[in-house]
Amino acid sequence: MREPFVNFLIYVYCSTADIVEGVLQGRNGTVFCYGATGAGKTYTMLGSTQNPGVMVLALKDLFAKLRQQSREGDYVVHLSYLEVYNETVRDLLSPGRPLVLREDSKQGTVAAGLTHYRAYSADEVMALLHQGNQNRTTEPTRANETSSRSHAILQVTVEYKVQRDSHYLRRTGKLSLIDLAGSERALATDQRTIRSLEGANINRSLLALSSCINSLVEGKRHIPFRNSKLTQLLKDSLGGACQTAMIANISPSNLSFGETQNTLHWADRAKQIRTKITDVNEEVQVPESDSEQAKLLLEVQKENQQLRMQIARLQQKLLSIESSAIMAARQSPAAAAINTPLCWTPASDTKAIKHDECRAVEESLRKRIRVLEKEKESACQEMAVREEELTSIISSLQRGHSSQIRNKDDFNRMLYGLKPKAQADEQENGNNAFVKRSAFERQESSRSAHTAAAGSARRMTLGGPLLSNSYLSNAKSNQAGVKRPAAPSTPASTVKTRRSRILEAEENRQPQMPQVQRQNSGRNSKIPIPPSASTLPAPKTPTGISKEALKKRTFWDITNANSPSAPIGRCTRSNSAATPSMLLQPGFLGGRRSLLQ
Numbered sequence: 001m002r003e004p005f006v007n008f009l010i011y012v013y014c015s016t017a018d019i020v021e022g023v024l025q026g027r028n029g030t031v032f033c034y035g036a037t038g039a040g041k042t043y044t045m046l047g048s049t050q051n052p053g054v055m056v057l058a059l060k061d062l063f064a065k066l067r068q069q070s071r072e073g074d075y076v077v078h079l080s081y082l083e084v085y086n087e088t089v090r091d092l093l094s095p096g097r098p099l100v101l102r103e104d105s106k107q108g109t110v111a112a113g114l115t116h117y118r119a120y121s122a123d124e125v126m127a128l129l130h131q132g133n134q135n136r137t138t139e140p141t142r143a144n145e146t147s148s149r150s151h152a153i154l155q156v157t158v159e160y161k162v163q164r165d166s167h168y169l170r171r172t173g174k175l176s177l178i179d180l181a182g183s184e185r186a187l188a189t190d191q192r193t194i195r196s197l198e199g200a201n202i203n204r205s206l207l208a209l210s211s212c213i214n215s216l217v218e219g220k221r222h223i224p225f226r227n228s229k230l231t232q233l234l235k236d237s238l239g240g241a242c243q244t245a246m247i248a249n250i251s252p253s254n255l256s257f258g259e260t261q262n263t264l265h266w267a268d269r270a271k272q273i274r275t276k277i278t279d280v281n282e283e284v285q286v287p288e289s290d291s292e293q294a295k296l297l298l299e300v301q302k303e304n305q306q307l308r309m310q311i312a313r314l315q316q317k318l319l320s321i322e323s324s325a326i327m328a329a330r331q332s333p334a335a336a337a338i339n340t341p342l343c344w345t346p347a348s349d350t351k352a353i354k355h356d357e358c359r360a361v362e363e364s365l366r367k368r369i370r371v372l373e374k375e376k377e378s379a380c381q382e383m384a385v386r387e388e389e390l391t392s393i394i395s396s397l398q399r400g401h402s403s404q405i406r407n408k409d410d411f412n413r414m415l416y417g418l419k420p421k422a423q424a425d426e427q428e429n430g431n432n433a434f435v436k437r438s439a440f441e442r443q444e445s446s447r448s449a450h451t452a453a454a455g456s457a458r459r460m461t462l463g464g465p466l467l468s469n470s471y472l473s474n475a476k477s478n479q480a481g482v483k484r485p486a487a488p489s490t491p492a493s494t495v496k497t498r499r500s501r502i503l504e505a506e507e508n509r510q511p512q513m514p515q516v517q518r519q520n521s522g523r524n525s526k527i528p529i530p531p532s533a534s535t536l537p538a539p540k541t542p543t544g545i546s547k548e549a550l551k552k553r554t555f556w557d558i559t560n561a562n563s564p565s566a567p568i569g570r571c572t573r574s575n576s577a578a579t580p581s582m583l584l585q586p587g588f589l590g591g592r593r594s595l596l597q
């Protein structure tokens, strides 16, 4: 493959530069390449003479920064280079017997007996790296002529002194640069025994790495680091207090489609791993002379006091936040939902407090928004249902109202001896005259039957004089089974206006009022005969209402409860229940009941 003119590995190194900076701050960092065989992992890590790889660039950068930051070049860099081949750990800088992995409480997993070389410059490191690569196991396969058959781990430990105020700090950081062996299919490499065994071991260790990534992403308590030597060595890098970058190498060939997909899948999974970075590896450097030690002690005590004051201030601030949260909770339940988590925020760390506060507020706001949206939806649905119900009620009321008005109108017309409006209209139009007359007769006969059955008092109070003698006699004859001749039709031009008829009725009614009062006493009495003026007993009614007051009554007073003649003119509820009255006339009661009540 031809090498590119521009070293693209410089861009790849950008992912590692931050980790190198972290190592100088006293943290641990890991960079590893993952991908199929022949995808360019070793090239990415080592590069070539013209195009140095990530390992070379990182070490150069590290030394350059160390020189800048450390005091008077007081730094120590140790280097170790090992490989994991067929599940055995081997030292690449001083090859020999396989190494045993041990757990150390301070350093984590360490390979017992591994050589740590001290390096003073980047060039020296390059030389050691080249030496180690010479010892690394590589074999030609069908996929790659210089295929790495092992996982190579370069560990650089940095210790240096930095000055803070008047005292010195010793910082320690560890950088691990790992070139993994490529995942491979048996057919893609070789069928030979040793190569297939190597391939099986490589795949097994990579599978163990995948299951560790899975467990870390899923947040399981047990992470199977012990399943392979590789995962044992990467324990700190994957799950510990460490900054880790994974470089996914993929081949542009379409033959490597499956491997490319697999690599991208694991890279995506590894991206989701979240580790907790603890405090940096930093210690105070104790001076040798007594006076300097005393000075350092005073400074440390002063710093302690300042830190205590800072803690007290933070606790006070936390208390005020809690009290305001409680106040807000008392004022509104929504605010309570938002502020309650603040009450339980631990006071240990300022940053953690702020972060937790923000998260709690955001979470509670989201919850509140969801609840409000649900409430809004249900309220809208209820409103829609209620609107439908009200619309149907309004339409039914409108229908009832119009029919009542029509009935009332018809009744008024009949009181004046006119035909119902519908019939009159039809007659005017000259359509179906016979049918209309029959209907009128039927209505009139039923009405006269009711009238005859009603008490005389009621008849009179409901405007006895308004009912003409002929109308009443017709009613009587109808009750006896005698058919009354059809009422003559009135031409529209000769129909009197309502006002003039009311006035006429009033004039006719006035002299008969005393007679009306006398007739009130009896029930089912016959139709009253109008008395002469001389036979009138007294100008006052039995109920004590003056004649003048009665004179003022019009037809419309029969429905007016506030009229002075209401006790006489109104049909009381008890009466109406006992006796059929004018109020029971068709089309009357329905329209008047509500008014009378």
Ligand SMILES: Nc1ncnc2c1ncn2[C@@H]1O[C@H](COP(=O)(O)OP(=O)(O)OP(=O)(O)O)[C@@H](O)[C@H]1O
Residues within 6 Å of the ligand: 001, 002, 003, 004, 035, 036, 037, 038, 039, 040, 041, 042, 043, 044, 144, 146, 147, 148, 149, 180, 181, 182, 183, 249
């Ligand atoms: N970006 C590149 N530019 C030029 N040559 C490259 C590049 N990447 C890879 N190569 C060449 O491709 C070949 C295979 O690359 P390399 O050995 O790095 O693959 P690998 O992923 O490490 O394979 P394995 O897992 O088998 O060790 C090498 O000869 C290498 O020089």
